[in-house]
Amino acid sequence: MFLLNFFDLLKGIKKEFEQISWPTQSELLSQTKKVIVALMIFIIMISLTDGFFQWLAQQIFIKRFQP
Numbered sequence: 001m002f003l004l005n006f007f008d009l010l011k012g013i014k015k016e017f018e019q020i021s022w023p024t025q026s027e028l029l030s031q032t033k034k035v036i037v038a039l040m041i042f043i044i045m046i047s048l049t050d051g052f053f054q055w056l057a058q059q060i061f062i063k064r065f066q067p
Contacts (some may be wrong), residue, residue: 023031
């Protein structure tokens with residue numbers, strides 16, 4: 001009984017894999033480039049935001065605690 005269910009599961013998996021439309025190499029490269037560009041933009045935005053808040057914190061603490 002268990003083996004029959006297992007083989008049915010494998011048949012179902014095979015059918016699902018046959019229905020997948022895999023991207024072509026050019027589509028894959030295009031999408032990969034888009035992801036890399038988006039990540040670079042995100043990294044730059046995070047770095048600029050971090051730098052701004054670091055500068056702001058330094059301005060606040062230097063003025064408050066400077067003798």
